[in-house]
Amino acid sequence: MHIPDGLISPQTYLPALALAAPLWVVAARRLRARMGDELLPRLAVFTALAFLLSTLMLPLPGGTSGHLLGVSLLALVFGPWVAFLCYTLVLVLQAVVVGAGGITALPVNALTLGLVAAWVTWGGYRLLRGLGETLAVAAATWLGIMSAALVLALVLGLQPVIAQAADGTPLFFPFGVAVTLPALLVPHALIAAGEAALTVLVFRHARKRRWLEAMP
């Protein structure tokens, strides 16, 4: 669901970059403290993994399908900082190697799909764990994806207000929140449910592998 270039105004993406950059540094520092000189190879492999996960199709009822984000799964298995950093790197890769997605939109995409989705999933899981694992994973993943969609809808929906010409016409994304909220949240309620189902199925086995504990 990431935003392509040309829909987000500089008034939005520059502050987003100013917010995201220090968070990338924090994430990298924290992981470096945990993994030391092994950070580079591990991060590179996990980026490739995140890249693969983001190409998995989510079959949806009615013959349609969506793409898995995979960021919730990464957050649950490796923690939110790894998920945030890997997802950012996937976006970089998609922008400069594949040519999909956007480079100016990158900070916004990274903050919503990377940071918000990862932390909400991770935090949601910790909060809801008492309800049983399947429910906690499913609800946390669904909430993580929906929060990302919500922030994305708000960022897009505020564009006509943030960036408009002297005559009041929009300069970038044209629709307000009244349009973006239903347009993004309604279909994503279904996509997020698909993502939640797949995450539950994978995480059930992944947790038993005790990867997090085994990781340096």
Added chain:
Amino acid sequence: MSESLYSLEQVTVRYPDGRTALDGVDLDIAAGERVVLLGANGCGKSTLLKLLDGLVLPTAGRLRFAGREVDAAALKARDFAAAFRRRVALMFQHPEAMLFNPTVAEEIGFGLRHLPAAEAQERVRHWAGFMRLDRHLEEHPSQLSGGEKQRLCLACLLAVEPEVLLLDEPTANLDPRTVGWLIDWLGERDITTVVATHHMALAPELGQRAVILSEEHRVAFDGPVGDALGDLPLLLANNLAHQHRHRHGEEEHVHVHGHPVWGAARD
């Protein structure tokens, strides 16, 4: 024989999940020795090679290399670590594990950064030619075929001119021509080699001394290759040969497979 290059005293390796990979292994390897490491899948061959390469450390017991104890502290010491990495080379089972540079030329040149640029370049060219990779020097290693990747790994390791070469199942991943070449090449040099394999037919070509690891992760045999290969009960006990029933018309035979002396079919 002079002082041992490697000396292992009662080395045990246990992984964090509780699995034991090596259990009380005693082993001395002299400089220039050629050791064939035999054992069934999962007996600890790869772990032993990684131990000899300083990638895995003993949970109990001692590991010495050239008289110096190899432990976490020694490998943290920059001078020892750098020298150790240059003297000992390990060929991994999967080539992807060893390739991390953007071009084939840089990949081979990676271990040569201590040399003057011209000399390093010359060696890169030499080894690329030797391994039939000269047409691919500017390509990304991931673009090579499986066989080319393995030859690239070999070029990377041999270009550094290591004193010790550890090979993990080379016959499983190298093409037969390269295996043949490697055996000849090693035969002309006095590099210390430890080769892990379960390809019994090649064992006599790969070394004079055989070390068999049992499925209990201990040393089950240490001696001349010929003696090991002649001892069918030993091979059967360590899951290195198998026998199965076989019908020819009305008659039933027992076949033994998995090694050159017995494998020819002993009915």
Added chain:
Amino acid sequence: MKHRLALYAWLAAVVATTLVHQPAVLAAGLAAVVLASGAGRGRLLGRALRAVAPVLLLLSTGYLLLGWWTGELAWRFLLLLNLRVTLLALLTAWAVRDIDFDRALARWPAARRWLAIVRSQVTVFRRLATEYRAAVQSRSTLPPTLRQRYRAGAALGLAALDKAMYNSEALTQGMRSRGALDE
């Protein structure tokens, strides 16, 4: 050097495109890029258009409908939006085609190495995914149900996680063995 400058130029051009709000200037920019991108420009333009056409179609149609409904329609905006998004996509398609990112990153060895590893690992994961999908196809005597498709997806996801753990450990050891981590 050349590739690094091209990288900077691309980033500057992309930012500039989001700062300009005159359709005429953007149209001129689009024409300039089409001219400057040399042989194969048709394919390049096609690629850029294919990438953004769905989004542009959706947004333009939506905007037209909404404008028709409310009676406020700015053709100028419609032109601006389409030109800007197309120009940005074309700039990026051009960069992807002509900039060798490996050379552009020559000054940042860690980034180069990261990119090199990611590239080979992506190949490894792609192969895994192809194999899993082929296996599902080969074993399916009937079209798979939704539940089975989820199970197959989960099996691939889990295999990918397993492989990632294994590969990251193997690669770390491989790099350590070759002295790449003691620098």
